[in-house]
Amino acid sequence: MDRWSTPLLLDQRSKSVKMSFMTTPAPRTPRRSDALSRERIVEAAIEVLDTAGESGLTVRAVTAHLSTGRGAIYHHVTNKDELLAAAADGVISQVMATAVGDEDPRRAVRALALGIFDAIDDHPWVGTQLPRDPLQPAVLQIWRNLGVQLHHLGVAGTALSDAGSALVNYILGAAAQHAAGARRVPDDAARKDHLGRIAAQWAQLDAHPLMRESAALLHEHDDRAQFLAGVDIFLAGVLHRKGGTAPL
Amino acid sequence: MDRWSTPLLLDQRSKSVKMSFMTTPAPRTPRRSDALSRERIVEAAIEVLDTAGESGLTVRAVTAHLSTGRGAIYHHVTNKDELLAAAADGVISQVMATAVGDEDPRRAVRALALGIFDAIDDHPWVGTQLPRDPLQPAVLQIWRNLGVQLHHLGVAGTALSDAGSALVNYILGAAAQHAAGARRVPDDAARKDHLGRIAAQWAQLDAHPLMRESAALLHEHDDRAQFLAGVDIFLAGVLHRKGGTAPL
DNA sequence: ACCTGAACACCGTTCAAGT
DNA sequence: ACCTGAACACCGTTCAAGT
Numbered sequence: 001m002d003r004w005s006t007p008l009l010l011d012q013r014s015k016s017v018k019m020s021f022m023t024t025p026a027p028r029t030p031r032r033s034d035a036l037s038r039e040r041i042v043e044a045a046i047e048v049l050d051t052a053g054e055s056g057l058t059v060r061a062v063t064a065h066l067s068t069g070r071g072a073i074y075h076h077v078t079n080k081d082e083l084l085a086a087a088a089d090g091v092i093s094q095v096m097a098t099a100v101g102d103e104d105p106r107r108a109v110r111a112l113a114l115g116i117f118d119a120i121d122d123h124p125w126v127g128t129q130l131p132r133d134p135l136q137p138a139v140l141q142i143w144r145n146l147g148v149q150l151h152h153l154g155v156a157g158t159a160l161s162d163a164g165s166a167l168v169n170y171i172l173g174a175a176a177q178h179a180a181g182a183r184r185v186p187d188d189a190a191r192k193d194h195l196g197r198i199a200a201q202w203a204q205l206d207a208h209p210l211m212r213e214s215a216a217l218l219h220e221h222d223d224r225a226q227f228l229a230g231v232d233i234f235l236a237g238v239l240h241r242k243g244g245t246a247p248l
Numbered sequence: 249m250d251r252w253s254t255p256l257l258l259d260q261r262s263k264s265v266k267m268s269f270m271t272t273p274a275p276r277t278p279r280r281s282d283a284l285s286r287e288r289i290v291e292a293a294i295e296v297l298d299t300a301g302e303s304g305l306t307v308r309a310v311t312a313h314l315s316t317g318r319g320a321i322y323h324h325v326t327n328k329d330e331l332l333a334a335a336a337d338g339v340i341s342q343v344m345a346t347a348v349g350d351e352d353p354r355r356a357v358r359a360l361a362l363g364i365f366d367a368i369d370d371h372p373w374v375g376t377q378l379p380r381d382p383l384q385p386a387v388l389q390i391w392r393n394l395g396v397q398l399h400h401l402g403v404a405g406t407a408l409s410d411a412g413s414a415l416v417n418y419i420l421g422a423a424a425q426h427a428a429g430a431r432r433v434p435d436d437a438a439r440k441d442h443l444g445r446i447a448a449q450w451a452q453l454d455a456h457p458l459m460r461e462s463a464a465l466l467h468e469h470d471d472r473a474q475f476l477a478g479v480d481i482f483l484a485g486v487l488h489r490k491g492g493t494a495p496l
Numbered sequence: 497a498c499c500t501g502a503a504c505a506c507c508g509t510t511c512a513a514g515t
Numbered sequence: 516a517c518c519t520g521a522a523c524a525c526c527g528t529t530c531a532a533g534t
Contacts, residue, residue, distance in 0.1 A: 036518080059508060069519040071510070080508065131379045131424035147458045160458075161465050165425075166418065166478030173421030174413075176379035210395045210408075217409050230414030237485030284498080307527060317500040319529070328527065 036068060038076040038086075045087045046123075054125040057084065085136040088129040092138040095119045096145055105152035106235055112145055113171055113231045117224060120175045120182070127179025131172040143168055155242060163238045170234055174227050181223065195221060284316060286324040286334075293335045294371075302373040305332065333384040336377040340386040343367045344393055353400035354483055360393055361419055361479045365472060368423045368430070375427025379420040391416055403490060411486045418482055422475050429471065443469060 044065045049057050059080060063070050077083045099115035102108040120127035130139060147164045155163050199215040282288065292313045297305050307328060311318050325331045347363035350356040368375035378387055395412045403411050447463040 058506090060506095070508085071520075072518050074509070075517065128380070131421060132376070132428070134425045134428050143462075144456055144458065147462065148456070151458055157461075158465065161462055161469070162474055162477035163481065164462070165422075165474055166481050169421035169425055169478060170414065170418040170482075171421070172424065173379055173417035173419070176420065176424070177382045177413075177417055180380070180382050208392055208396070210392065210399055213405075214391075214395065214409055214412070217406065221409070226410055226413055229410035230417060233411060233414045233482060233485035233489060234418075235485070236488045237481035237483070240484045240488040241481065306525090308525095318527090319501075320499050322528070323498065 036066065036072055036076060040066065041073060041076055042083065042086045042090055045083050046090055049084075049087055049125045050123060054084075054128060057125075084125075084129055085133065085138065088126045089137040089141070091119050091123050091126050092116070092141055096141055105149040108149045108152075109146060109167070109235065110228065110231055112142075112149065114224070114228065116142065116171060116175065117178065117227050120179050124179040124182040127175040127182070131176050139168070139172070142171065146171075150238070153238070155238060159242065166238075167231075167234055170230060174230060178223055178227065284314065284320055284324060288314065289321060289324055290331065290334045290338055293331050294338055297332075297335055297373045298371060302332075302376060305373075332373075332377055333381065333386065336374045337385040337389070339367050339371050339374050340364070340378075340389055344389055353397040356397045356400075357394060357415070357483060358476060358479055360390075360397070362472075362476065364390065364419060364423065365426065365475050368427050372427040372430040375423040375430070379424050387416070387420070390419065394419075398486070401487070403486060407490065411482075414486075415479075415482050418478055422478060426471055426475065 041062065044062050045057060048061050048065055052061065057080075059070055059073055062073060062083075066072075073083075077086070095115040095118075096112075099111045102111055126138075130136075130142075133139070143164060146167050147160065150160055150163050150167070289310065292310050293305060296309050296313055300309065305328075307318055307321055310321060310331075314320075321331075325334070343363040343366075344360075347359045350359055374386075378384075378390075381387070391412060394415055395408065398408055398411050398415070
């Protein structure tokens with residue numbers, strides 16, 4: 001399940017200890033003490049992404065973080081794309097592990113969605129990565145966990161495929177939208193200014209009265225609440241279509 | 249409204265005609281005859297994107313297409329990012345112009361959504377571009393057109409913001425998902441093989457019975473129908489929450 | 497004003513050579 | 516087997532120089 005907590009490379013370390021017994025007392029190289037591994041590389045990638053953003057994730061930055069050569073990465077990871085997908089999967093795995101166990105499937109769906117939302121708030125690069133590939137591990141994980149809850153709601157067969165893809169697509173779209181905003185506004189103080197500028201931009205770009213009203217509403221706008229409102233609209237739609245269950 | 253159908257650079261061309269009157273009969277340079285402009289550059293970008301894909305859009309490729317120097321682009325466009333956003337806006341503008349005028353707002357929402365879906369089927373790079381920036385012109389255009397129809401449905405105020413963002417987010421997420429698939433499967437013959445491989449991959453990656461069932465359903469799976477099913481789920485949710493309108 | 501194309505400061509990825 | 520780091524084949528963007 002959790003790829004990230006396994007102890008790393010015990011066999012290799014013990015081998016080097018045995019070797020140092022019959023040679024000089026430990027070569028004292030200036031390199032890092034631990035051996036490289038896929039897990040360590042992905043951890044380093046997450047740290048680079050969290051501090052320098054998605055554009056800061058370069059193979060050179062990761063190798064500097066691990067004090068190794070550029071090519072070493074390619075012994076454990078095939079691609080930079082795969083590295084990004086693995087990093088996103090690492091974050092989503094933790095969310096899925098924490099946001100477990102609610103007996104009410106509707107509450108469970110909300111909890112899963114909010115967990116993903118908050119994770120993207122902390123790691124905006126995850127939000128831009130998720131919509132990039134429907135078959136990446138992180139997306140499959142989201143699909144399965146939501147699918148289970150929808151099944152508990154009594155949805156099955158083609159209806160489950162339709163509902164699941166709708167919910168996943170909504171979450172991925174919202175994730176990307178929110179990530180773009182979170183990327184641009186790092187501190188909470190400049191948030192109000194930022195929303196003001198967006199509202200002005202909307203009003204300027206588009207003279208339609210509906211857009212002006214929406215732009216005005218942006219001022220007292222809560223991304224998290226709006227995200228959850230979307231989840232509830234979706235749930236209402238699913239339950240309404242499968243025959244009148246109790247309203248939310 | 250439509251930036252792309254306007255005749256290009258009438259003033260500049262007529263000026264050069266007037267000039268050639270009093271100088272030698274046209275200098276006969278080996279360069280292109282028309283002057284550069286933002287519109288021409290965006291047109292060239294769309295052509296490059298359609299033939300070479302998103303990774304094929306390089307400033308060098310665009311300049312080769314226009315037989316000009318690299319730096320000339322930056323006289324009309326600030327960025328490569330802005331160029332991509334402008335190209336996506338060009339495609340979406342045409343969709344919005346064609347998918348107008350249905351008196352029934354629910355049918356109008358479906359028509360708009362399907363128009364976007366089909367455009368992404370034709371231009372997969374649009375699907376990956378849209379979720380990248382919520383404030384890009386193409387996304388604002390989608391927002392407004394859907395917002396108008398939701399308003400016709402009787403939704404207003406905060407409910408309109410919530411419903412609009414839910415629908416836009418769903419469409420952007422679905423667009424990205426479908427674009428990834430369409431990018432990988434260019435010809436229609438390999439499509440069945442492709443879905444078979446995906447199904448096998450799902451079944452292999454995930455032993456959960458729900459996922460196995462979903463994987464099996466992938467075989468007789470219609471992206472377009474599933475996309476529309478998602479739109480209907482959201483419409484049902486919106487109408488159900490605002491008080492029982494007639495079921496879809 | 498508009499355009500050119502060399503130059504700059506980067507990339508991801510490969511691969512012979514080392515241990 | 517694992518790692519190194521120089522080398523390769525690219526990028527986006529800038530800018531003095533031309534017209």
